[in-house]
Amino acid sequence: xxxxxxxxxxxxxxxxxxxxxxxxxxxxxxxxxxxxxxxxxxxxxxxxxxxxxxxxxxxxxxxxxxxxxxxxxxxxxxxxxxxxxxxxxxxxxxxxxxxxxxxxxxxxxxxxxxxxxxxxxxxxxxxxxxxxxxxxxxxxxxxxxxxxxxxxxxxxxxxxxxxxxxxxxx
Amino acid sequence: xxxxxxxxxxxxxxxxxxxxxxxxxxxxxxxxxxxxxxxxxxxxxxxxxxxxxxxxxxxxxxxxxxxxxxxxxxxxxxxxxxxxxxxxxxxxxxxxxxxx
Numbered sequence: 001x002x003x004x005x006x007x008x009x010x011x012x013x014x015x016x017x018x019x020x021x022x023x024x025x026x027x028x029x030x031x032x033x034x035x036x037x038x039x040x041x042x043x044x045x046x047x048x049x050x051x052x053x054x055x056x057x058x059x060x061x062x063x064x065x066x067x068x069x070x071x072x073x074x075x076x077x078x079x080x081x082x083x084x085x086x087x088x089x090x091x092x093x094x095x096x097x098x099x100x101x102x103x104x105x106x107x108x109x110x111x112x113x114x115x116x117x118x119x120x121x122x123x124x125x126x127x128x129x130x131x132x133x134x135x136x137x138x139x140x141x142x143x144x145x146x147x148x149x150x151x152x153x154x155x156x157x158x159x160x161x162x163x164x165x166x167x168x169x170x
Numbered sequence: 171x172x173x174x175x176x177x178x179x180x181x182x183x184x185x186x187x188x189x190x191x192x193x194x195x196x197x198x199x200x201x202x203x204x205x206x207x208x209x210x211x212x213x214x215x216x217x218x219x220x221x222x223x224x225x226x227x228x229x230x231x232x233x234x235x236x237x238x239x240x241x242x243x244x245x246x247x248x249x250x251x252x253x254x255x256x257x258x259x260x261x262x263x264x265x266x267x268x269x270x
Binding site: 004005008012015016019020022023028031032035038039042045046048049050051053054057058061062065066069070073074076077091092095096098099102103106107110111123124127128132133136137140141144148151152154155156158159160162163 | 217239
């Protein structure tokens with residue numbers, strides 16, 4: 001048991017437990033907070049995998065911006081307790097069976113079918129740092145980066161149009 | 171360095187929990203959060219494979235996925251707010267007005 005393995009198991013347990021808590025929580029605010037815990041543990045996994053910049057942007061954008069937007073909408077609508085009288089009959093056991101089927105298939109392929117994935121022992125200096133990410137982003141992925149800005153603009157316009165109050169006399 | 175398959179296995183488990191959330195919950199906000207969980211699981215697999223192949227492209231893709239998720243959440247939550255104004259409910263089973 002190396003320290004890295006112990007850290008991994010500990011964080012993986014937190015991550016899976018918080019995901020299950022998100023799934024089964026009756027209150028939508030608790031679900032959102034469980035999901036924030038999950039995102040933070042995944043950010044630590046990114047750090048263990050040598051993605052410093054991605055880890056920080058995960059915490060800032062996902063745990064910060066996106067989940068705050070979720071909490072804001074839940075509290076704005078007063079929707080903490082809504083949707084609890086769920087009318088699923090036979091679909092629920094079927095969904096659990098299908099979910100188990102999915103996980104068994106993925107793990108079977110991962111551990112028995114796929115070729116061994118051999119990771120490099122040592123990463124080059126500065127792998128995943130903001131400087132190297134920026135160089136790759138602006139040299140190899142410049143066009144997708146610019147298209148992303150259009151996507152964000154369209155999303156902003158769409159959100160404003162959708163939530164606008166309609167005029168009564170139209 | 172742990173084997174990369176550990177991380178990919180964890181990502182598979184998280185993805186399955188997200189898929190289950192979409193299937194068994196009827197609250198539209200919880201369904202959205204489950205979709206975020208699935209995106210996050212895919213990101214973890216991306217970063218794990220980027221580490222295995224010592225290539226930064228995987229991390230750049232995670233960057234783009236985070237951006238797309240932010241756009242998706244903005245539009246999706248705006249839709250939920252608009253639907254809640256009309257129907258006073260965010261239960262996805264109630265949104266059946268277009269059914270013939």
